[in-house]
Amino acid sequence: MKIAIVGYGKMGKIIADIAEKRGHEIVARLTETPTKENLNNPDVAIEFTNPEVAFNNIKSCLENKVPVICGTTGWLDQKPEIEKIASENNTAFLYGSNFSLGVNLFFALNEKLSDLMKNFKEYHVQLEEIHHTHKKDAPSGTAISLAEGIIKNDQRFDAWKLDETKENQLGIVAIREDEVPGTHSVFYRSEVDEIEIKHTAFSRDGFALGAVIAAEWIQGKTGNFSMKDVLGL
Template sequence: MNIALLGYGRMGKEIEKIALKRGHSIVHKISSDISSFDFTSVDVAIDFSIPSAAYQNITHCIKHQIPVISGTTGWLEQYDDVVNMCETKNGAFIYASNFSLGVNIFFEMNAYLAKMMSQLEDYKVNIEEIHHTKKLDAPSGTAITLAEGIIQHTKYNDWKLDGSTNDVTLPIVAKRIPEVPGTHEITYTSSIDSISIKHEAHNREGFALGAVVAAEWIQDKKGVYTMKDVLNI
């Protein structure tokens, strides 16, 4: 595949390494205005840019019939617009708050545990996420996805970051520590015991590998997909 990298920060560089190892070519490394680049030779675009650039990057690709994979978080108020454009233009698009293959298994574990805990009202749940100090958004998109998985199956109807909550608002604690790739922990606590599940990334390679796998998978497809489709889970 010929890949355009939209955003060439630390994640973009990690994706480049993985893509080259898997026999692909990087034809663009874009950290500026996307409209000035020729996409004629591009087979797929992978967007790990910044929230303010993501919407333009994604829609530009859809308009030009380039399948696009996006792992940028913090722009999702425009997600429905992207979905509508993708359907109208017959494009191909995958967004994931986290492309790590392990994290996507963790999402499924989180939802399953929430179902089991939903009838046990003595347990209170909280989410803690830890990332590096250069991460621009808080809570992480992964933490929000985890919260949504819990809300779908329990009495909780909302989440709140780093503040007081009530019986139907799920607390998320976000910490920023240098050089932490990403840690997420879900804890159910009662007066008797605690139950926790945790995912800890050791480096960024897992995120990059998942994005490249998704880019390989979306070739010759049309529509809006998720990592559940890619992993068939």
């Protein structure tokens, strides 16, 4: 494939390296807004930037008929509009709050556990995420996905919130520490015990590989997708 990297920071460079090792060609390494000219006619664009510019980056790619794999979090209030643009332009859009294979299995495990625990009201639910100090959004997109998986199954909650769980709001504690790729934990605590599931990333390589695999998968497709579609979960 010919791939445009939109956002050539730490993640963009790892993605480019992995993509080239898998036989793909990087035709653009962008640190500015993509245009028809600087995209250089790719088969797909992989977008990892920041919440302030993600919407315009994705919109520009889609309007130029370029499928987009997006791993930027913190802008999801505009996601329905992006999905509409993808459909109108007969192209494809895939958003992942986390592209790691392990995390996507963790999402499925989280939903299974929340379904098991929904009737045991003596257990208090809490989420925690730890990331590097350079991460601009809090809570992480991965933590939000975990919260949404719990809310879907547990009628005690109708929304998530940053900080401790309170009444019908499922809490997410966000911690920032130096050079932590990402750790996510879900706790079920009672007065007598605790159940915990946890995912710890050792590097960014797993996220980058998943994004490239998603880019390979989306070829020839139209519509809006997620990593569940890619992995058949």
